[in-house]
Amino acid sequence: MKLVRTRQNVVMWIIDVVLTLVAWAGLLWLLSRGINAMLETHGGPRLEAPIFAALNTLQTYLWIAVCNALILISWARYQQRRGRQFAQRRAAANALSDKSLSESFNLGVGHLEQFRKPGVLLIHNDDEGGVERVKSHVSRDVERPGRLG
Structure with a gap:
């Protein structure tokens, strides 16, 4: 299901894909760096306290991400329905006759x-x-x- 249906230039699409891949690579690098720092301590890996704190934080971030996704999808669906209703209203407009157009703008004879x-x-x-x-x-x-010239 595609929510956004705008046509995009090929160059802009490539830039979008590259920036998305760079962002995902940065996120994975930060996650791996944090996990390595947590496991490579001088006294050996302490699995009980740091991992549970990290999982708690990660769970909080995931709930925030789910809420953001729900809000954005709801907003997109609302705009989609609203746009469809607006298009139906616009299509139902009656054409003006020459007489009503002339009366509306006080047009002269010619x-x-x-x-x-x-x-x-x-x-x-x-x-x-x-x-x-x-x-x-x-x-x-x-x-x-x-x-x-």
């Missing part, structure tokens, strides 16, 4: 047709948020003679 034409428009609004005036901007990318 404004809606002008909006549908390709190009850049400069829209001036009135104080109530309606469309007061629409001006078309046409950018010309014509090179001037004698000018090198």
